Amino acid sequence: MSLHGKRILLGVTGSIAAYKAASLVRLLIKSGAEVKVIMTTSASAFITPLTLATLSKNPVLTEFVKNESGEWNNHVELGLWADIMLIAPLTATTLAKMSQGQSDNLLTATYLSARCPVVVCPAMDLDMYQHPSVIDNLQKIQSYGNQVIAAEHGELASGLEGQGRMAEPEHIVEYLRYHFAKNTPLKNRKVLVTAGPTYEPIDPVRFIGNHSSGKMGFAIADALATAGAEVHLVHGPTHERSTQANIHHYAVTSAAEMYGKCLEIFPKTDAAILSAAVADFTPKAPAKEKIKKQAGEDSMAIELIKTTDIARELGTLKKAHQVIVGFALETENELNNAQEKLQRKNFDFIVLNSLKDEGAGFGHDTNKVTLIFKDEQSKSLPLLSKSAVAKEIVQEISRIFSQKS
Structure with missing residues (x-):
């Protein structure tokens, strides 16, 4: 879907990520949108108003007062003009002002006056993004009805690597397309x-x-939420997080806990995407106290028993209107093993990835997968970011629902 005729009010704040606003404006204009830009005074230290005015074909606004004759930039009119207000990048400072209702500049005053949906794209360093006050403020502005496009993982201005990079302009434009679809x-x-x-x-x-x-x-949860789904994310121990309002989080530890939570949620859902790496075996009798090394003992045996196969159980419970997507991480006979798993567990399709592919599998920000369907058709994807792979998976789920309707 294009953004033809959509009126987008872009707020740019004082972050190093402000340089991405040039690409963002260009992509929005190319998609057919009309763009007006408001900048905070600190943002102009990172990108000039002239650049954004040239790309948007509209004057860039920074102050309430337009000129010495008393004309002013009417924040109320700006808020009424827009179909959506997008703040990208959003700094911790502007976030705090939004959460507290402060309006000491044109951008925050316009935000408080806007009747349209507001979407924000945080950008800050790793520890700032993880600070409890920032997390609280993001949750608070979401409780006001604002939408958050979570920061992405990558190299940050400090030299650290982690979550905090503003979402790429291409991802933001895609989010807006979903919003208007x-x-x-x-x-x-x-x-x-x-x-x-x-x-x-x-x-x-x-x-x-x-x-x-x-x-x-x-990444799949974020892509689903962007596509309008209400997501119920059951996850084991992880450092990953998402701040999108329509993702409900359930943190678990063991396979048994994950099975119990999935069993509770699945009957109420339209689809399940089972990407967790669930343990196949668990200790039969976990010790209640820490096991000590004993003198003279060179080995220790732990008896393991099978865990409940969550995917198989949900496949058994699956109703005609539901869609299930499974994952297979294989090291040998990849295609045969994945196809067998697809049939045995009643999946609509399965995502196969191999530890033999460089840049794929655990811990990477990229993945290389093959989507295998019930009719034995398959779709092999090149090495992509995990967010791009997630979007491919979501597109296939959308296609299946379109066929069902």
Whole structure:
């Protein structure tokens, strides 16, 4: 969907990520939108108003007073003009002002006057983005009805690497397209997503786990939320997080806990995407106290028992209107194993990835997958970011729902 005729009011604040506003404005104009830009005074230290005025074909506004004759930039009119107000990048300072209702500049005054939806794109360094006050403020402005496009993972201005980069302009434009697409097949759909590892306790200190980071599952949850779905994300221990308002989080630790939560949620949903790396085995009798090394003992045996196969159980419960997507991480006979799993667990399609592909699998920000369908058709994707892979998966789910309707 294009953004033809949509009126977008872009707020730019004083972050190093402000340089991305040039690409963002160019993409919005190319998509057919009409763009007006408001900048805070500190933003002009990172990108000039002239650049954004040239690209948007509209004067850039920074102050209430337009000129010495008493004309002023009417923040109320700006708020009424826009179909959507987009603040990208959003700094911690402007976020705090939004959460507290402060209006000491043209941007925040316009925000308080806007009757249109407001979408924000945070950009700040790793520790700032994770600070409890920032998290609280993001949650607070979401409670006001504002939408948050979560910061992305990558190299930050400080040299650290982690979550805090403003979403790429292409991703922001895609989010806006989804926003204006009234008839998207996932609008108001309820979707269960599992993500991350499970930890199976040996004793109160130790556990059996795996290297799953949860990145793929969280990317899928974000893509679904962007497409209008109500997402129920059940995740094991992970450092990943999302701040989108329509994602409900359920943190669990063990396979048994994940199974219990999925069993509770699944009957109420339209789809399930099972990307978690759930342990196949768990210690039969976890010790209640920390196990001590004993003199003369060179080995220790732990008896393991099978965990409940969550995917198979949900596949058994699946109704005609529901869609289930499974994952297969294989090291040998990848295609045959994935196809067998697809049929046995009653999936609509399965996402196959291999540890043999460089840049794919656990811990990476990229993935290389093949989508395998019930009719034995398949779709191999090149090495992509996990957010791009997630969008491909969501598109296929949308296609299936379109066929069902």
